Amino acid sequence: MTRIxxxxxxxxxxxxxxxxxxxxxxxxxCVDNFFTGRRQNISPMLKNSSFELxxxxxxxxxxxxxxxxxxxxxxxxxxxxxxxxxxxxKTSVHGAINMLGLAKRTKAKILQASTSEVYGDPAxxxxxxxxxxxxxxxxxxACYDEGKRCAETLFFDYYRxxxxxxxxxxxxxxxxxxxxxxxxxxxxxxxxxxxKGEPITVYGKGDQTRSFCYVDDTVDGIIRxxxxxxxxxxxxxxxxxxxxxVYELAEKIIKLAKSSSKIIHKPLPQDDPVRRRxxxxxxKGKLAWEPKVALDDGLERTVQFFRGLLAQ
Ligand code: NAD
Ligand code: UDP
Numbered sequence: 001m002t003r004i005x006x007x008x009x010x011x012x013x014x015x016x017x018x019x020x021x022x023x024x025x026x027x028x029x030c031v032d033n034f035f036t037g038r039r040q041n042i043s044p045m046l047k048n049s050s051f052e053l054x055x056x057x058x059x060x061x062x063x064x065x066x067x068x069x070x071x072x073x074x075x076x077x078x079x080x081x082x083x084x085x086x087x088x089x090k091t092s093v094h095g096a097i098n099m100l101g102l103a104k105r106t107k108a109k110i111l112q113a114s115t116s117e118v119y120g121d122p123a124x125x126x127x128x129x130x131x132x133x134x135x136x137x138x139x140x141x142a143c144y145d146e147g148k149r150c151a152e153t154l155f156f157d158y159y160r161x162x163x164x165x166x167x168x169x170x171x172x173x174x175x176x177x178x179x180x181x182x183x184x185x186x187x188x189x190x191x192x193x194x195x196k197g198e199p200i201t202v203y204g205k206g207d208q209t210r211s212f213c214y215v216d217d218t219v220d221g222i223i224r225x226x227x228x229x230x231x232x233x234x235x236x237x238x239x240x241x242x243x244x245x246v247y248e249l250a251e252k253i254i255k256l257a258k259s260s261s262k263i264i265h266k267p268l269p270q271d272d273p274v275r276r277r278x279x280x281x282x283x284k285g286k287l288a289w290e291p292k293v294a295l296d297d298g299l300e301r302t303v304q305f306f307r308g309l310l311a312q
Contacts, residue, residue: 001050003027003065005108007058007099008072010037012178013113013171015045016219017070022048029064033057036075041178058095059087066106068226071099072113074148078141078269079184085143092147096154104162111167111226112155114235116276117145118170126243126277129170129235139271152235159233167225167232172239172278176215176298177305187212187299190250191306194257204268206247209275213240214298217291224287232286239278240291252296256303 004021008014009030014037018028027050030042034055045051056062058073074091075081081088096112103110119127120135135145158164175187182192193200221238244252250263283289 001025001027002067003029004068004070005029005031005064005066006070006072007031007095008037008074008113010034010039010042011072012041012076012180013174013215013218014070014072015041015178016215017072017222018042018045018051020219020223022050026050028052029054029066031056031058031062032073036077036080036180036183038180058098059090061098062102064102066102066108069099069103069108069110070113070222070226071096071110074113077183077185078144081144082140085140088143089147092144092151093154096151100154100158100164103164104158109165109167109226110155111169111222112151113222114152114168114170115144115148116170116172116237116239116278117141118149118152119276120145121271121273122276125275126241126279127237128279129237129282136271140269141271165230167228168234168236169222169225170235170237171218171222172213172237172276173210174213174215174218176302179302181306181309186210186246186249187253187302188306190253191257191303192310194253194259194261195303195306195310197259197261199264200250200254200261201266202246202250202263203266203272205265206250207245208268208272209243209245209277211240211243211277212249212295212298213238213291214293214301217293221283221287221289224289228287236282236287237278237280238283238289239280240295241278241280242295243275243277244295252299253303256296256299
């Protein structure tokens with residue numbers, strides 16, 4: 001049995017990772033300050049004697065024993081990470097230092113949840129891991145983007161300097177059950193708006209693109225990276241290469257929700273990336289991973305989830 005720490009384990013992706021690790025027979029220690037995490041996400045796991053929860057902010061040191069660390073603590077939605085931008089940078093940077101320190105003391109293998117945001121508004125398309133990115137260092141997204149970039153720097157310096165076993169995954173837009181209905185991300189916003197019959201808020205013309213990966217696929221890719229041989233450090237892109245405009249996404253969700261909602265346009269937020277699509281050749285080659293869930297299927301399951309949530 002492996003003892004595994006999951007920071008941000010009460011959040012959207014983190015709670016799915018905890019579940020998968022428990023099902024595989026591991027001992028899971030979920031570390032979360034509940035900024036965007038929810039008790040409901042983990043409450044069924046609390047009955048499992050292999051699951052433990054610590055309310056803790058990763059910007060402070062943590063002294064526990066562990067064999068592996070998944071470091072996911074960090075709000076991911078622009079609305080939440082821009083709410084307290086100084087805390088967002090601290091979470092990524094101090095959080096990485098504290099978790100790397102824990103990994104160094106315990107000799108644990110450690111994985112960082114990085115992001116496609118390290119590519120900023122990308123000049124290279126699709127995005128390959130060797131691309132250094134195009135990030136505005138002083139804009140409203142910088143607390144998240146630069147925080148994550150600095151976390152990657154720390155991971156690779158601990159790898160070179162202290163010989164830590166590190167893994168860095170660059171996650172592209174992920175969606176699915178347990179997203180917060182009010183977290184401001186596009187899939188949750190559109191699904192909730194469509195189900196309530198409210199206008200669908202497309203920012204700008206809606207011709208910006210994203211590539212949406214269903215959470216089960218993302219989690220599978222992340223766990224494969226952790227379990228890959230030590231020389232597979234990443235960074236590795238994990239995302240679905242099927243690219244969709246935001247407008248097309250709105251139309252799909254209206255159809256799936258059988259909604260009468262109309263599309264309205266709102267101003268495009270500053271520094272909103274124009275396009276995003278992962279090149280997943282490394283994930284395919286090194287992890288034998290590629291997404292399995294088609295966008296329509298994943299959206300259907302997500303709309304069902306929000307339907308259930310709104311009916312409560
Ligand atoms: P989320 O907001 O649902 O989860 C983040 C979790 O971290 C929450 O449970 C929150 O309470 C916790 N947290 C935040 N600050 C903390 C702190 N200082 N100490 C302890 N816990 C803290 O977001 P998510 O979508 O599940 O994202 C998880 C990770 O994956 C994040 O690191 C995010 O940057 C990364 N990521 C997500 C996406 C995506 O599309 N969902 C894309 C790229 C990267
Ligand atoms: N978006 C939108 N309407 C919304 C929420 C988001 O048009 O109600 C757009 C947003 O401007 C961006 C895309 O959808 O172009 C994805 O936004 P999200 O916040 O989900 O993720 P990110 O910008 O971090 O990829």
